[in-house]
Amino acid sequence: MQETRFNDTYPVYETEIARHETSATNTEEIMARLKRIIETDPTAAFIGLFDHYQHTAQLPGGEIGEGIRAAQNIVFCFGMKLPNPQVMAVRPRSIGVTEYDDRFVVNFMEPPMPAPALIMTEWVNALRDRLPFA
Structure with a gap:
């Protein structure tokens, strides 16, 4: 995973997964895998799925970047x-998946604690279930 800054402000972890690195064929399959992983983690609670592509596509004047097939x-x-009310400002968490013809871009904003960042990185890395060129 690569650490970057979105808009020079938000710390984001991001990786690209080439289609030959995963047996998942679309965003829905990636989401199903992540949901199964989240539901087996005793410290995490699944909340829901948000189809950003569908939402943006139906908006008047909604814009979708070139090549994006799903998001x-x-x-x-x-x-x-839950030590104080301020922690509520950084919860819940989400992982985004953007699908292109040749790859998936998977990212999330850095959580305030290191442990969740490591856990989320492990979840994303588990999406690579095929070795490149295997």
């Missing part, structure tokens, strides 16, 4: 601690 977010929450 969805899976929304979930880590509930390890």
Whole structure:
């Protein structure tokens, strides 16, 4: 995963998964895998799916970047601690998946604690279930 800054402000973890690196054939299959992973993690709770592509496509004047075939977010929450009201501002979490003809771009905003960042990175890396050129 690569760490970047979106709009020079938001810390984002992102990776590209080539189609030959995964047996998933579309965004829905990626979302189903992530949902299964989240539901087996005792510290995470699945909340829902958001089809960003569908939402944007139906808006008057909605714009979708060239080559994007699908775009969805899976929304979930880590509930390890609730020490104060400010933590609510950074919850829940989501992982975004954007589908192109040749790849999936998977990303999430850096959480405020290191443990969830590591867990989410592991989840995303598990989407690569085929070795390149295998």
